[in-house]
Amino acid sequence: MSSDESATERQASARRAIDALYATDLATRANGMRIMEAGPGSCTLRMIVRPDMTNGHGTCHGGVLFMLADSAFAFACNSEGHPTVAASAAIEFLAAARAGDELTAAAAESWRGGRSGIYDIVITNQRDERVALFRGRSHRLSTPPKKSGEPA
Amino acid sequence: MSSDESATERQASARRAIDALYATDLATRANGMRIMEAGPGSCTLRMIVRPDMTNGHGTCHGGVLFMLADSAFAFACNSEGHPTVAASAAIEFLAAARAGDELTAAAAESWRGGRSGIYDIVITNQRDERVALFRGRSHRLSTPPKKSGEPA
């Protein structure tokens, strides 16, 4: 296989892994998040802020912004098909988002070592303004987590 | 007014401020989060993890855990009635939660200075196991943010 074919295959493999995870990710889908781009170690998601996603200040709940970035992070760090979870994450809130805003979260791998990884996610709005910066640390599991419904 | 009456009034005032914010916080209510305790600089919320809150690994989405803690943080830092928003937050994921789990987030003020504050939130499950630790930095606004629906 040539180097080009290899890159194409890695891209297709990442897309399949992310699509499979997305198909069973009820929370991400219930919030209307859609995959715009998916590759090895990267993923871009987009969503529209719904009125029921706003907080008592009338702006998009910080938890919704976090979830958008966290989903992009999860897809990016699981793109090789090894079950990988978030160990920690931090978010900087830069600007408020409002109902009707279209938000895009772009996740990229900043580092990988052993079973750990660092991913950076930038959330922008429809005017290409930065809304939040997110950094997450991933941990690849040696064995997959139990599925919901199985005994704990 | 005696010191006891003053403490009672501060408690009642915090409860009123938090109840008012909760009444208009559509995201917190849409996720079934209920107020268990509310006081000056503190708030405890509880929720049941629903199946539509799980991710592709079949466990509670990290964004839902973050939102639970973030809501408790928001109520605690707005308990004096001054519009206050999150500047940043970090979460450490300790244990997975699953559909049906009952999660409790307890927020307490760790520091206040000028217009900034630091709040620590602990999320536990129904077995009193620690699920996540959250730390947020708040920023008190000089003017309240625009309401959703107003021109940006």
Next chain:
Amino acid sequence: MSSDESATERQASARRAIDALYATDLATRANGMRIMEAGPGSCTLRMIVRPDMTNGHGTCHGGVLFMLADSAFAFACNSEGHPTVAASAAIEFLAAARAGDELTAAAAESWRGGRSGIYDIVITNQRDERVALFRGRSHRLSTPPKKSGEPA
């Protein structure tokens, strides 16, 4: 061995592990940090801010505050004698410290699971005012790191 003797022995064992680490920790000693308390999962350090620890604003360099907390963290998470390193850490700067101030960093274990741990460190000054809050995530090594001077 009774439960009391066991607690006494665990305390003594932690103290020995921390003293051994401190003896070879040139950076901590070069900065004049002294052990005030050491136990299983906990450690308290104290130091005086020297003039050569100040930054261009004339206040204690944030890196010195971080190092004080990071050393207390390192001793606390190594108190059982298993080589353990920091994976990540975050610090909230609350108040400036100045040359001559006496700073105390108290580290406590907030969670342990598998080979990971979360430790919280509070830095206070001689007036018992909070100067910084630090949270670190530790990772226990399966094999100790190479010593300085060995081939990389």
Next chain:
Amino acid sequence: MSSDESATERQASARRAIDALYATDLATRANGMRIMEAGPGSCTLRMIVRPDMTNGHGTCHGGVLFMLADSAFAFACNSEGHPTVAASAAIEFLAAARAGDELTAAAAESWRGGRSGIYDIVITNQRDERVALFRGRSHRLSTPPKKSGEPA
């Protein structure tokens, strides 16, 4: 003044502000950190890890890595000459550094809004391997902090 002259002047102005801050930053200079590049919102520092900067594991103390990044951050966020301090910072430790290693910290502005800013700093070693990632939140003061030696 043409746009090119303006860029040149902004660059020279940033360099002067950073040089002035560096001249009085005793901690940064005591640790042998040198300015490699300085511009509007950016700064690159370099240092050699000394034996007295190592910890009990024989590797560079995390506090030294933090200080290197924190100094680059401080210079970058003060490059316009307005006294600006760190509100918070987080560091991800990626690889150990050892005595003799040459470390470079490159700071860049990721966002500015109101009196706040977010800066990202990458530390690499002489083999261009990533050693740590640092993200800091800055806060521009309305009045400069008191100098060391003045009454608190």
